Amino acid sequence: MHIPDGYLGPATCGFFYGLMMLIWMAASKIVKKTLKAQQAPILAISAAFSFVIMMFNVPIPGGSTGHAVGGVLVAILLGPWAACIAVTVALVVQALLFGDGGITAIGANCFNMAVVMPFVGYYIYKAISHNAPFNSNRKVIAAGIAGYIGLNAAAILTGVEFGLQPWLHHTAGGQALYCPYGLNIAVPAMAGEHLLIFGWIEAVVTALVVKYLKKQAPEFFEEG
Amino acid sequence: MKTTAKLWIGLGILILLSPLGLILPEHFKAGDAWGEWGIDTIKELVGYIPQGLEKLSNLWRAPLPDYAFRGWEEKGLPHLSFAYIISAVIGIGIVVVIVIAIGKLLSKKED
Numbered sequence: 565m566h567i568p569d570g571y572l573g574p575a576t577c578g579f580f581y582g583l584m585m586l587i588w589m590a591a592s593k594i595v596k597k598t599l600k601a602q603q604a605p606i607l608a609i610s611a612a613f614s615f616v617i618m619m620f621n622v623p624i625p626g627g628s629t630g631h632a633v634g635g636v637l638v639a640i641l642l643g644p645w646a647a648c649i650a651v652t653v654a655l656v657v658q659a660l661l662f663g664d665g666g667i668t669a670i671g672a673n674c675f676n677m678a679v680v681m682p683f684v685g686y687y688i689y690k691a692i693s694h695n696a697p698f699n700s701n702r703k704v705i706a707a708g709i710a711g712y713i714g715l716n717a718a719a720i721l722t723g724v725e726f727g728l729q730p731w732l733h734h735t736a737g738g739q740a741l742y743c744p745y746g747l748n749i750a751v752p753a754m755a756g757e758h759l760l761i762f763g764w765i766e767a768v769v770t771a772l773v774v775k776y777l778k779k780q781a782p783e784f785f786e787e788g
Numbered sequence: 789m790k791t792t793a794k795l796w797i798g799l800g801i802l803i804l805l806s807p808l809g810l811i812l813p814e815h816f817k818a819g820d821a822w823g824e825w826g827i828d829t830i831k832e833l834v835g836y837i838p839q840g841l842e843k844l845s846n847l848w849r850a851p852l853p854d855y856a857f858r859g860w861e862e863k864g865l866p867h868l869s870f871a872y873i874i875s876a877v878i879g880i881g882i883v884v885v886i887v888i889a890i891g892k893l894l895s896k897k898e899d
Contacts, residue, residue, distance in 0.1 A: 659850075741838050781791040
């Protein structure tokens with residue numbers, strides 16, 4: 565889901581950089597008010613976890629690969645704004661150091677995986693686990709569902725960003741200038757593989773880690 | 789043992805296991821992630837190289853491209869797995885330093 569350089573045109577790249585500037589500013593203001601000093605190490609571990617879990621490429625035999633992101637997990641632990649910061653750092657390091665995701669696409673990649681994913685997942689978790697006791701199975705299942713939907717929301721939005729490119733930028737002869745696949749191909753491709761395979765991996769990872777931490781370290785959760 | 793210590797150990801285990809993310813796709817003959825193809829693959833897929841894509845695709849020379857050392861592209865899986873682990877260690881080290889710094893700037897002082 566890491567959009568490389570060259571797949572998004574300048575309009576899309578610029579739009580998402582601008583949007584992310586505003587979101588990053590809001591995130592730092594809000595996190596400054598809410599993050600407790602003892603949570604700082606958890607934020608670092610969360611970002612590191614997100615970084616390394618994205619290296620676990622899962623193959624579709626003979627097809628493509630995908631991976632979990634951990635964005636919903638971090639949001640359940642520390643809230644969606646802190647998750648935005650943690651996943652952003654992981655994505656920026658991946659782009660600059662490892663060429664995983666383009667530098668022109670950092671804004672878009674961050675919006676998909678560090679904003680849409682944690683926020684969608686967080687509110688779904690909240691809705692499903694509303695009023696459930698802290699250690700209940702409902703919270704664990706809610707975490708899994710939230711992970712599944714959060715990753716898919718990000719994947720489908722990525723498909724939309726890819727798919728808009730041939731419509732936004734093409735030569736007079738009709739050749740695409742950037743991503744060559746339109747919405748009719750990009751969205752079903754991104755949605756299909758994440759709904760069928762990668763979303764379930766995100767669901768299992770999110771649910772298992774939430775279950776473990778609820779037992780081992782209840783103090784880590786922002787909901788307390 | 790403190791839970792944070794356990795989590796750091798867990799991260800260490802994930803780092804050591806990370807080459808699975810390289811070996812499994814190779815074993816099951818899975819290609820690039822959707823929309824993350826190189827120039828040559830794009831040409832095979834659509835029959836031409838989009839002009840803008842060609843221009844931008846070489847914009848950035850990452851020091852450790854695809855979590856490997858430059859010039860190691862032709863090496864076998866054991867070498868690439870080693871480079872993958874080193875990449876994970878370096879990447880996580882940098883991520884942790886940045887987030888701790890951000891955490892220091894943003895977190896409330898203890899009363």
